[in-house]
Amino acid sequence: MKQVHLRLEDNQYKEIAEYAKGAGMTVQDAISTALYVMLSRQKKQKKNRKFTFIDLFAGIGGMRLAFDEAGGECVYSNEWNKFSQQTYMANFGDMPDGDITQVNAADIPDHDILVAGFPCQPFSIAGVSKKNSLGRATGFADKTQGTLFFDVCRILEAKRPKAFMLENVKNLCSHDRGRTFKVIVESLNELDYEIFYKVIDGQSFVPQHRERIIIVGFDRRRYGNYFDFEFDITPKEPKPVIADILEKDVDIKYTLSDKLWTYLQQYAAKHKAAGNGFGFGIAPLDGVSRTLSARYYKDGSEVLIEQPGKNPRKLTPRECARLQGFPDSFVIPVSDTQAYKQFGNSVVVPLMANVAKLVVAKIEQLEE
Template sequence: MKQVHLRMEDELYHELMDCSDMAGQTLQDCVREAVIYYISARKKNKKTKQEGQFTFIDLFAGIGGMRIGFERAGGQCVYSSEWNKYSQQTYFANFGEQPEGDITQVAASDIPEHDILVAGFPCQPFSIAGVSKKNSLGRATGFEDKTQGTLFFDVCRILKKKRPKAFLLENVKNLCSHDKGRTFQVIRESLNELDYEVFYEVLDGQNYVPQHRERILLVGFDRRRYGKDIVFEFKLTPKTPRPVMKDILDRDVDGKYTLSDKLWLYLQNYAAKHKAAGNGFGYGIAAPDGISRTISARYYKDGSEILIAQEGKNPRRLTPRECARLQGFPDTFKIPVSDTQAYKQFGNSVVVPLIENVAELMVEKIKDYHKPFAEYVKEREEMQNGY
């Protein structure tokens, strides 16, 4: 961390103090944020659409895992939003751009035009009180009624205003069963109301990284643009050979990642107690030639879900860099935050090469629809004839 000493006029200093008080931030954080926005704005002004084959926006961006996948597929990110200040720090370190903060405070009209909307939105239950009342009165309800007050509402209002060609939404596997299935039902109804054809599937990241990680992906295409006969399949191309744990591990690891005797004893006793009760809870030792359990945002607490055996020593937790590799991030990805924050960030992120593969499929589908019809038919006939 570097230090910079600034000189400024008294009037500017007092204005800065007022901004700091209104924002509830320290003077240092206020200045840092202003500098970041200045740098981000200058970089954005230098960009042109020709830099990418298509444009996309990155909502609930985290540390940019989805962005990397779509950039690798040929896209250019024209807007990003993420409220967590530590994730913003990591995002800026890697992309040179500060994501906008609270998306609920951003007008949809202020978001740039884009081809694809990308979002890893949080899973929240929808209130049905207002909807039930309208139903009892025989009045129709729309996504504004069903999703108001949730962050998914912000995805919908941006889709409605900007009408991108397509979108990709990512969430936990349990989205389908959340709130007894009502959450997923409302999501599908809302997207359908907005005139998007939706396809979804639960996909496992272990075909790309040595980790069992199931997430649901929802892909949608604009029916007003492409019609109602849209066909899309998650025909993925898994990585070969399939990665295993030893592929991502460092040889020399700092001793601070080795579990203390006290913590290791606690984890063993905890596992034994649950095993005796017939439960499957407990720590997990990842086999070098196998895959790991799913890494979560709580990994920073004790690392128990993914431990690495060590000869003659207690097991150790993964390092932040190994966690990055476990999610498919390149080694060039910068980690400017503490280990605790890094564990939370990678635990909340996505399997980058999986997202890249889905992005490629989406881009190919969009390209197909934008080709001259005769060319499109010819290609399909050649595929069917085995050429």
């Protein structure tokens, strides 16, 4: 890490310090972020973009990286978590809007593609059958009101982009005995979008077993519904393995303490004796790891790296970034704890980029 000494006028320092305090940042982070913003804006001016998109429930921008790579320009982003906002700002030069439920859909810029990794909240369809019995109409607003998926729907209805791409956990399909996913599909169909979806494992692109459902849709009012869409992804070759993402010199602080390592072994033995599969996971250097989760900051137990003559260690934040396919140029401006949460909640970037290019290619084909 390089150090640069700056001279600031008293009034300049005061303004920066006040801004940093309000944003929950240090003065140093505020100045670094300002420089990233300047560089990001210069890069944007040089790029010739072929479509626009918005980035909802943006996290730290994994989906944005994917659609940037596909040739898009992000015209709006939204993310409520302040630490994720900080990371997003440091990398893209844009501060995402906050609470999506308070955003007027009409104020969002027009765009070609809506992108969202929306949270999977419980969907309440209680009362729908009662409304039917009373002869009242029910639609997506009735079914999804009170969930964040409703905000995706109302923006789709208001802005009618050409297409959308949504990402969620694999279990979305089976949540509430399939009723949740049925509501999602019905709601998108009622908005007049032709829907395609598939569960895809990210290990085709990174050394991690990570299954996620990807839902894409195309505007029937523009393109009709007599077409198909294939998730014809192109796996990375050669297939990546854990050894590919490891750093050479790792701080001893990432090595598990004797107390934690003893606890994890005892915990695993207890569950094995009970016939359960719970326990820590040593990632094979020539294979793939378990799924990285947002709880990784607690003990790192799901993905541990073996060390000769020592206790296993956790992945470093940079290794977690690589495990999700983020480039090494991606800035990590937050604490290790926040970084683990952010990468655990993120997407496999090269997989999303692969599907993003397929969505863009399909739009171009439909518009020929």
